[in-house]
Amino acid sequence: MIFTRFLSLLWRHSPRKTALIFATTTLAGLTEGIGLLLLVPLLASLQSQSADSGGMAARVGQMVQQFGVPNTTKSIVMIFVGLVALRAIIDYLRSVVSQRIQLELMDDLRSQTFAALLGAQWKWLLGLRKSDHTSLLLNDIARISQGLSVSIQFLVNIVRLAIYLLVAAALSVPMTAVALLVGVIAALLLRKQHSRAGQLGRRLNNAHKVMQQIIDEGLGGIKLTKILGNEHRHRQVMEQIMQNLRDQRLAFTRVNARAGALFQVIIALFLAGFLIIGLDYLTLQMESLLILVLILARAAPMFRKLQSDINILLHAEPALDSLSQTLSQADQHQDTPDQGAEAPLALNHTIRLKNISFSYGHEGRYALRDITLDIPANKTTAIKGASGSGKSTLADMIMGLLTPDTGEITIDGQELTSANRRAWRQSIAYVPQDVFLFHDSIRNNLLWARMDADDDALEQALRKAAAEFVFDLPDGLDTVVGDGGIRLSGGERQRIALARAMLNAPKLLILDEATSALDLENELRIRDSIQTLHGDLTMIIIGHRLPTLENADQIITVDAGTATVG
Numbered sequence: 001m002i003f004t005r006f007l008s009l010l011w012r013h014s015p016r017k018t019a020l021i022f023a024t025t026t027l028a029g030l031t032e033g034i035g036l037l038l039l040v041p042l043l044a045s046l047q048s049q050s051a052d053s054g055g056m057a058a059r060v061g062q063m064v065q066q067f068g069v070p071n072t073t074k075s076i077v078m079i080f081v082g083l084v085a086l087r088a089i090i091d092y093l094r095s096v097v098s099q100r101i102q103l104e105l106m107d108d109l110r111s112q113t114f115a116a117l118l119g120a121q122w123k124w125l126l127g128l129r130k131s132d133h134t135s136l137l138l139n140d141i142a143r144i145s146q147g148l149s150v151s152i153q154f155l156v157n158i159v160r161l162a163i164y165l166l167v168a169a170a171l172s173v174p175m176t177a178v179a180l181l182v183g184v185i186a187a188l189l190l191r192k193q194h195s196r197a198g199q200l201g202r203r204l205n206n207a208h209k210v211m212q213q214i215i216d217e218g219l220g221g222i223k224l225t226k227i228l229g230n231e232h233r234h235r236q237v238m239e240q241i242m243q244n245l246r247d248q249r250l251a252f253t254r255v256n257a258r259a260g261a262l263f264q265v266i267i268a269l270f271l272a273g274f275l276i277i278g279l280d281y282l283t284l285q286m287e288s289l290l291i292l293v294l295i296l297a298r299a300a301p302m303f304r305k306l307q308s309d310i311n312i313l314l315h316a317e318p319a320l321d322s323l324s325q326t327l328s329q330a331d332q333h334q335d336t337p338d339q340g341a342e343a344p345l346a347l348n349h350t351i352r353l354k355n356i357s358f359s360y361g362h363e364g365r366y367a368l369r370d371i372t373l374d375i376p377a378n379k380t381t382a383i384k385g386a387s388g389s390g391k392s393t394l395a396d397m398i399m400g401l402l403t404p405d406t407g408e409i410t411i412d413g414q415e416l417t418s419a420n421r422r423a424w425r426q427s428i429a430y431v432p433q434d435v436f437l438f439h440d441s442i443r444n445n446l447l448w449a450r451m452d453a454d455d456d457a458l459e460q461a462l463r464k465a466a467a468e469f470v471f472d473l474p475d476g477l478d479t480v481v482g483d484g485g486i487r488l489s490g491g492e493r494q495r496i497a498l499a500r501a502m503l504n505a506p507k508l509l510i511l512d513e514a515t516s517a518l519d520l521e522n523e524l525r526i527r528d529s530i531q532t533l534h535g536d537l538t539m540i541i542i543g544h545r546l547p548t549l550e551n552a553d554q555i556i557t558v559d560a561g562t563a564t565v566g
């Protein structure tokens, strides 16, 4: 059953709270059932009928007396009111507990997915579309949450229906059997609608992903869009996607509403038939018949609700599939497990690459092939080569972000394995060509590398990175850099990123085309400041341009995935 899939999520998250929901649901159902039964003698007494000893009213009256309560209208009314109040309290408790567990579970799923993605291997992450995961984290998990809420409601309604059935059976077994039969037939008739709801759910999943992608790409490439004057095209695509989403949602509403309309007619016909059979053929007592009709009138919309809840659950199920699929794939591609506070790996002698080959997964296409080289510690190594030759892949390999298909990397003779890869990364600072800055102040962007750095340390790092321009900004370190650092020039962004890298006192500093956006003057200043670090740490500088390379102790030339030292 589909709703058990959602409930088992709740159970795994908190068995205690799920059990509490189940207990309160059953209790609320029981109080309602007893309340309904109490109506029988109440109605009988209101009709001034003497409850004959064989009638239901008398039996319920005797039950009440067994509990030491006088069988009078007044006391039955009091119990009835008490039961309603008790049920209200139980319902309140259940609502709070189920809302709490839903919110907790949603947060848990989000952080679990987020952590799984953050902890996944770089190679696997490279093959993913970011917008799919944004859509999963935002839309799909919201739909799963709706599924959870509906499945709790589903459970509540099933328990209530079961108790209604018991009360109805106590009043008349044949009438209950007829009602059950009609229920089964109605459920069979509505089955086709369920498979349609499942299909629509899957389509909605895809429509959400496409919408997220269009938004991400449209806003990410907004500058190019403006230059090309393509705003209308993006708007059109967005409108088409929204139309598609609207159609999917309307189609789902239509499926549900059609079933609802059909159901109402069936129930009206059934109620009429029920009354006639009860009165003319089974000669039921009026009070029993009234309660039966009351139960039926309550059960029918609840039964209908169960059907539409199944539709909603089937509609939400693809989101659950998508989540489990991502989680299991991310699990299979988990990076080195976080071992807590690990000491950074020492680097005093050599980083050695021995017969390293690596492919991004394309058959026979090697990004690196049979590379053997040494990178001496506390020296500067330059890596040069044509675009696409494999320089960045080599840097990712040295940082332990990519794992070689064959060959091994050793740090001071110690092989880089999944056990020490994370510790190794702690010793490294990396400045890429496209630096990443948060939409935050320069201070916070720097502190991201070392939380405990004081203003003196920040200032020193900025000076080392030739980023003194920060001191001339009106807000200085508190200047907010804008989305991705958009309020700074490309060169300023790179210098902030370099300062951030310096702040962490790395053992290995990798600059991947990190000075490419700088003018010659600033590039020379950075080269000079890097020069002052010479001997204190190991540096790998990837680049094409002379100034950054000319002071290197060794130059590695990469060509179509092979490397020569010279």
Ligand SMILES: Nc1ncnc2c1ncn2[C@@H]1O[C@H](COP(=O)(O)OP(=O)(O)OP(=O)(O)O)[C@@H](O)[C@H]1O
Binding pocket: 126, 127, 360, 367, 385, 386, 387, 388, 389, 390, 391, 392, 393, 394
């Ligand atoms: N994520 C990826 N998936 C598949 N192939 C990739 C991926 N990244 C790089 N490649 C391929 O691997 C090869 C080496 O790429 P790499 O980025 O290492 O080159 P590079 O020398 O750093 O280039 P550039 O100087 O242009 O940055 C190229 O053929 C490239 O197409």
